[in-house]
Amino acid sequence: MDVTEQSSETTASARCTPMTMIQALRSAMDVMLERDSNVVVFGQDVGYFGGVFRCTEGLQKKYGQSRVFDAPISEGGIVGAAVGMGAYGLRAVVEIQFADYFYPASDQIVSEAARLRYRSVGDFTAPITIRMPCGGGIYGGQTHSQSPEAMFTHVCGLRTVMPSNPYDAKGLLIAAIECDDPVIFLEPKRLYNGPFDGHHDSPVIPWSQHRLGAVPEGYYTVALASAxxxxxxxxxxxxxxxxxxxxxxxxxxxxxxxxxxxxxxxxxxxxxxxxxxxxxxxxxxxxxxxxxxxxxxxxxxxxxxxxxxxxxxxxxxxxxxxxxxxxxxxxxxxxxxxxxxxxxxxxxxxxx
Amino acid sequence: MTRHQALHLHVPEPTGRPGRETDFSYLRLSRAGKIRRPPVDTQALATRDLAYGLVRVLDDEGRALGPWASQIDPQLLRRGLAAMMKTRIFDARMLIAQRQKKMSFYMQCLGEEAIAIAHALALAPGDMCFPTYRQQGLLLVREDVDMVEMICQLLSNGRDPLKGRQLPVMYSYKRAGFFSISGNLATQFIQAVGWAMASAIKGDTRIASGWIGDGATAEADFDTALTFAHVYRAPVILNVVNNQWAISTFQGIAGGEGTTFAARGVGCGIASLRVDGNDFLAVHAASQWAAERARSNFGPTLIEWVTYRAGPHSSSDDPGKYRPADDWAHFPLGDPIARLKQHLIAIGAWSEKENEEAQRELEAQVAAAQKEAESHGTLADGHLRSAAEMFQDVYKELPEHLRRQRQELGV
Missing domain, CATH: 3.40.50.920 (Rossmann fold)
Incomplete structure (x- = not known):
């Protein structure tokens, strides 16, 4: 199916802009921070600096320190705090700097976020989105290159998402933030700046030259569980x-x-x-x-x-x-x- | 060159074991009324002495002494006493029901009743506790939580509000400010901090209260919670219930030897108190102090409640194997119910006769609630929730693969 068929609010008049995947992800968070005052964004380096991959650049300045802020180097703390915020009624969008670093947060992801709705029969929920760059191709070695998606798909109660292009990245991230289930949002970092065909010796083709790099500026979603x-x-x-x-x-x-x-x-x-x-x-x-x-x-x-x-x-x-x-x-x-x-x-x- | 002797590993050992009486001098008690009460906006580092001392209000004669002895309405104290008595009766009856196989498992809070109950009475509506499995007093003190429903949860019967998904005692009562109990240790501590951060982000006035046992402070989530609470000055009370035992492991193995758990808070830049957890008045006063501090945006407080786990860890545990059988009788901080009763009688607000009547009435209340709950079934008689409900609430909406699996099970 064509991706545009999944867009629930994209209209013919929606203006498209060429975006990298980084810009598209930032745009998704920007749209949701604007639309929903319960959305907060935090993680290591995501505040003033705007993230090591620049995905949150400018968001703290626009939305203030209480909605976009830096976190201590503690993946378990970041996800655990996000679960508590979810119980309060916020929608936390947290960044784990590399998917390779999620392991200290395993207990909070597997035993807490994923099962909170189930164990409390919906009394409490964890509508959180956990973003993490994944995959190799950037000379990251064994601690900056892993693709741990199967560790999440084995856990009941989680949704696991991995976009391959800017258009899907933005629409899926908005859908993930709006979703009432916890979503693991894996971002292939080799695709941040261009569609990569595997020929690593060839020059990088920018997203601006690819049809999927044309991204609507405002709100739209790409439905979860749709290929x-x-x-x-x-x-x-x-x-x-x-x-x-x-x-x-x-x-x-x-x-x-x-x-x-x-x-x-x-x-x-x-x-x-x-x-x-x-x-x-x-x-x-x-x-x-x-x-x-x-x-x-x-x-x-x-x-x-x-x-x-x-x-x-x-x-x-x-x-x-x-x-x-x-x-x-x-x-x-x-x-x-x-x-x-x-x-x-x-x-x-x-x-x- | 200096010659060194061979190194040896230090493994902490409790002073008491079966057949050998515990030397409780390691608790380093302070006398009632002797510990100062700082203003609620005090600097965290200025609480160092409070983290090593022990805030106590009630002395051995039941008198309320010192700066932590606040003007407290005797009516509130009588309510607290009744709630503690009810909790003890409830625990005793449920333990018997477990032995009768009406439920799979039970956990008492024998000897620790004052902590949850006096603390709950110092919080405000809308505040949220993130408890462990030994704070049933937070629920039993409330008038808006139905004891019958709680027992239905324990019995995993057709009226179990948690649909048979959770072990007995792992209650969830959002409307009563009681977060869903996980069963995994320490995870709730950082979640409490996150909830408190959310309240601050939204500019609300609500505070969180996180709970953990001495044993689970060794988990990373404990330290993480302290770091986050300090960094974001979260409006949260961080309660460490030091009941001396984590199943068979004494508090020295969790890191309590030669120091206190409250001292960890000071090291993290958090105002910290060490308090007699069996002293209802001290628990109430310290909780009020910490709640006022949090609600005034002065940040978190860590409170170590010194108490004693008088019963087994759970219905599956036999403490006779690892500690003296009569250990609780020698515990210097005594029994919280007896101490509050003594105080109320001393101030003329209670009598032995009233106590006996209250005991009888509470026993009848709990028995009636149990009878009603059992009329809806027990784990033993098979009156359970439908297995079809197993597939609900994994996700908000039932996904296709779970619909297929439910079909496969034939329900």
């Missing part, structure tokens, strides 16, 4: 999200395969209908993600496709992922599942 078909195709279904979306697109073009590329956008709960319809049509499926393979979210996708499309499958489902190693520093591009590895996966699926 988008980035590229329609007939030969093969590619299930992917985040950093790997444009890599998959490049790999299909380079391999000359008419692949249908589905950008999940929301990893869990997910848009199973779009996935099943596509695989039933093409009969072939490749799952692509940057995270490590074993017990990765790809395993869940393979199982779901097998459960729902077994009799339509013409070949075994392929997985192309990061290796089951920590994300190395100097050998980053041997780790990253680039277009060559992805294309090889496509070819295996076509031959099977």
């Amino acid at each position: 988008s078909v980035l590229r329609p195709g007939s030969e093969l279904t590619v299930l992917t999200y985040g950093t790997m979306v444009f890599v998959a697109e490049a790999a299909a073009a380079e391999a000359g395969i008419d692949a249908e590329i589905i950008d999940l956008r929301s990893i869990w709960p997910l848009d199973l209908e779009t996935i099943v319809a596509s695989v039933r049509k093409t009969g072939r499926c490749v799952v692509v993600h940057e995270a490590t393979r074993t017990s990765g979210f790809g395993a869940e996708l393979v199982a779901l496709v097998q459960e729902h499309c077994f009799y339509q499958l013409e070949a075994p489902i392929e997985r192309v992922t990061g290796w089951d190693t920590p994300y190395p520093h100097a050998q980053e591009w041997a780790y990253f599942p680039g277009p060559e590895r992805v294309a090889a996966g496509f070819k295996r699926a076509m031959q099977g």
Whole structure:
């Protein structure tokens, strides 16, 4: 489905501006800080400085220190305080500086935010959004490159989202902030400044040259749990999200395969209908993600496709992922599942 | 070159064990009335002496002494006494019900009743407590929380407001200023600070009160809460209930040896008090002081309540295995109910006869509530909530995958 179909309030007159993903995320927070006085934004370095990736730049100046502020270096504290604020009635949008740093907040995310509604039968809720940059491709080494989405999808009560472009990033972030469930909002940092096709030696293409870099200035949402078909195709279904979306697109073009590329956008709960319809049509499926393979979210996708499309499958489902190693520093591009590895996966699926 | 002896590891050990009486001198008690009461806008660092002393109002004769002895309405004290008596009766009956397998589990607050009850009476409507599982007094002191409903939660029956999802005693009462009890330790402490920050962000007048036990202060969430409370000058009271025991582990293993838990607060820049938790008047006065400080935007207060966990940790615990059987009888701060009763009689506001009547009446009240609750079923008789409800409230709306799983279960 086309992304614009998901926009609930985008009108024909909405002015679009070229934005990077960083600007789009900032615009989403700006819109929500303006619309809802219960929205607050905090995290390490997000206040005066505006975030190490600049996503909150200017927001403190515009909305004041009591709504946009710096937090101590304590991920558990940031999320724990956000849960308490949620119980009060605020909507906290917090930043974990790198997804690699969320681990100290695990108890507050898994045992508290995710289950508060359930355990109190709705007496208290945690309508919080936890933003975290994820993924590699910036020479971040093993502590600034991880893609921990599967750790969140295994937790009942959480929503896990990962946009791949500025348009979706803004619409999904607004939807996440408005959502009454806790949302883990993973931002592929390699995509912050341009659509990355996996050819790391090529010059960066800015978002201003990509159709998905055109972003409406005001309020709109991209519905949670809705996938988008980035590229329609007939030969093969590619299930992917985040950093790997444009890599998959490049790999299909380079391999000359008419692949249908589905950008999940929301990893869990997910848009199973779009996935099943596509695989039933093409009969072939490749799952692509940057995270490590074993017990990765790809395993869940393979199982779901097998459960729902077994009799339509013409070949075994392929997985192309990061290796089951920590994300190395100097050998980053041997780790990253680039277009060559992805294309090889496509070819295996076509031959099977 | 200096020759060193081999290093050895220090593992704190309580002075008392089964068959060996506890030497409670480690508590370093102050005499009633001897600790000063600073103004509520005092600097955090200026409370250093208060974090190592022990605020006490009631002496051994039941007299209220010193600067923390405030003009308190005897009617309020009688209400507090009745609530403590009710809590003790409630706990005793529920423990028996657990032994009868009507509920899976129970936790008493025997010996600690004064803390939650006197504290609750010092808060204002709209304030929010983030309790542990041993502050049932916060609910039992209130007239707007139905005891029958509380017992239905304990029995996990058809009227359990938490639909059988939570262990007994893990109540949730937003309308009564009582945050949902997690069961994971310490998580609520930083959440209380976040709630208080929210009140300040919104320019409200409400304050939060967070609770933790001595054992759980070793969790990171404790230190995090202190840091956040100090950094943002949050309107929060940070209560550390030091009942000396975390299951079988004495407070020295949590970091209490040779120091106090209140002292942690001073180190973090938070005004801190160490208070006799079995002294109803001291608990009320200190709580009032901290609430006034928070509500006046002077920031957080950490209060260590020194008390003693007179019962087992839970219905699954046997303290006879790790501490002297008669330890509570030797605890120098005594029994909070007996001490308040003694004071009320001393000031002529209570009598043995009234006490006996109140005891009888409260026993009848609790028994009647239990009977009514049990008429809606118990865990033993299988009158539970429908299993279909298991799938609700995971998300605000039921997602497709849970709808399918509910169908798979056939409910």
